[in-house]
Amino acid sequence: MxxxxxxxxxxxxxxxxxxxxxxxxxxxxxxxxAVRDIQLAYDLESPATTTFPxxxxxxxxxxxxxxxxxxxxxxxxxxxxxxxxxxxxxxxxxxRPPNRTNLDAFFSLPSESLFELAVDAENRSQPIVNRSQADIQRSDVTLPKDKFYTQPGSPSSLLERxxxxxxxxxxxxxxxxxxxxxxxxxxxxxxxxxxxxxxxxxxxxxxxxxxxxxxxxxxxxxxxxxxxxxxxxxxxxxxxxxxxxxxxxxxxxxxxxxxxxxxxxxxxxxTEPTPIxxxxxxxxxxxxxxxxxxxxxxxxxxxxxxxxxxxxxxxxxxxxxxxxxxxxxxxxxxxxxxxxxxxxxxx
Ligand SMILES: O=C(O)CCC(=O)C(=O)O
CATH class of the missing domain: 2.60.120.590 (Alpha-ketoglutarate-dependent dioxygenase AlkB-like)
Structure with a gap:
């Protein structure tokens, strides 16, 4: 070939x-x-939406x-x-919802990001987001949608995927x-x-x-x-x-x-690509x-x-x-x- x-x-x-x-x-x-210098014709301005440069x-x-x-x-x-x-x-x-991730097809994911859930699971005493203990318990695992995945995934294992x-x-x-x-x-x-x-x-x-x-x-x-x-x-x-x-x-x-x-x-x-x-x-x-x-x-x-x-x-x-x-x-x-x-x- x-x-x-x-x-x-x-x-x-x-x-x-x-x-x-x-x-x-x-x-x-x-x-x-492989590159040529160019001059930006307009300033790269920090948007007003952020409070720091x-x-x-x-x-x-x-x-x-x-x-x-x-x-x-x-x-x-x-x-x-x-x-x-x-x-x-x-x-x-x-x-996090309503944005989709590659995991949505397989797992019912809670409304928090997996990163936050993984941190909370590791660090119960100082949660990264202020959520009630009940919320944390509920989102401890994420449920599989399909029989293909029979085990719930822990937030940290899913974060890696x-x-x-x-x-x-x-x-x-x-x-x-x-x-x-x-x-x-x-x-x-x-x-x-x-x-x-x-x-x-x-x-x-x-x-x-x-x-x-x-x-x-x-x-x-x-x-x-x-x-x-x-x-x-x-x-x-x-x-x-x-x-x-x-x-x-x-x-x-x-x-x-x-x-x-x-x-x-x-x-x-x-075309032979240029590596950058x-x-x-x-x-x-x-x-x-x-x-x-x-x-x-x-x-x-x-x-x-x-x-x-x-x-x-x-x-x-x-x-x-x-x-x-x-x-x-x-x-x-x-x-x-x-x-x-x-x-x-x-x-
Ligand atoms: O990771 C990158 O820099 C390229 C990403 C990309 O090509 C894409 O999302 O279509």
Whole structure:
């Protein structure tokens, strides 16, 4: 069987132990010929919905991949507090009804997130959320829906099996369409995505269309999104996101926790993809023609979560101290997981 160039690259990274990152674009380690500097034409402004600064700079360094016009990268522009806040959003606020997760088909899940339930179960004396003892008992286990799963799952065992959660318009993985009706998209997360969409509008200004993003970010709204949860062995196969009715708006994607190798190819699997190492806090935006490109994650890189996220005492000296009295639980999760949170405009 003939293997496509994309498949070959996926195999190379899945097999490589230790991984060979020599040809990968890694903006944290060196300048790379595969990318070109671009100037953001608009400020990256912290939205009014958050009470602390999300970004370290208004005009952070930004790049476009030379071989993939429209594939824009902003290496971690976030404050440490913002990354902790994002982790909390992705673990506690978003993966709960009416948003769906991969576990919904098999288990009757309670209204709290599995992360909160797992923490409560371990730490009865100081619950992360204020719930009555009766609530905690009830949500101690989650009931199987199907005879295939005969045992109830404990929150912590199910948390390890939580792979994705859908936001806003709920994506139906069977029909590969968005279901009618929608859950509200987290307002603060949407404000953040809008701020990014505005900042990446026509980088270098109108005289340089070669960056590949002509979209006016003021028109952006997060209508659908996915949060992907990767453990150290998890991968995402190459695919194109093309369910959205209109593809002219950027797909904005954020990484938290472990680094990974991300492959970006062309409109068929025959194009050899460019490997990019994505780190915690990096913003990647698929704009213009790159929006139709095959992409995937063949490898998560162990032991790469920054200390301020993986250290149990992180946050004690800053704003996060009040918000995250139970930070060590987040730290434990983030030390060996990557979270990707992405947003799309569909209409
Ligand atoms: O995890 C990533 O960075 C990519 C996620 C992705 O491609 C998707 O959700 O469609």
């Amino acid at each position: 003939i293997q496509t160039a994309f498949r070959q690259a996926e195999k190379k990274y899945k097999r490589g132990q230790p991984p060979d990152l020599n040809n990968a674009v890694d903006l944290a380690t060196s300048a790379n010929e 999300l970004f370290r700079q208004r005009r952070p360094p930004a790049y476009v991949l030379r071989d993939h016009p429209g594939l824009l990268l902003i290496p971690n522009p976030f404050t440490d507090e913002a990354q902790r806040w994002l982790a909390r959003k992705c673990l506690c606020d978003c993966p 939580q792979r994705w959660c859908t936001l806003g318009l709920q994506y139906n993985w069977t029909t590969k369409e968005y279901d009618r009706g929608s859950s509200p998209f987290d307002h603060e997360l949407d404000s953040l995505m809008r701020a990014i969409a505005i900042a990446i509008t026509r980088p270098n200004g109108t005289s340089d269309p070669s960056t590949g993003n002509e979209y006016n970010g003021n028109s952006f709204a997060s209508e659908a999104g996915i949060i992907n949860y990767y453990d150290e062995r998890a991968t995402m196969a190459g695919h194109v996101d093309k369910t959205e009715e209109k593809m002219d708006a950027p797909l904005i994607s954020l990484s938290i926790g472990l680094s990974c190798v991300y492959l970006i190819g062309g409109t068929t699997r025959d 190492v994505l780190h915690s806090g990096d913003i990647l935006a698929m704009c213009g023609e790159s929006r139709m490109a095959y992409h995937g994650v063949p490898l998560v890189l162990a032991d790469t979560t920054p200390k301020f996220l993986s250290c149990p005492n992180a946050g004690v000296d800053d704003y996060a101290a009040a918000m995250y009295p139970e930070w060590h639980y987040f730290a434990e999760y983030l030390a060996n997981h990557r979270i990707n949170c992405n947003a799309r405009k569909c209409s």
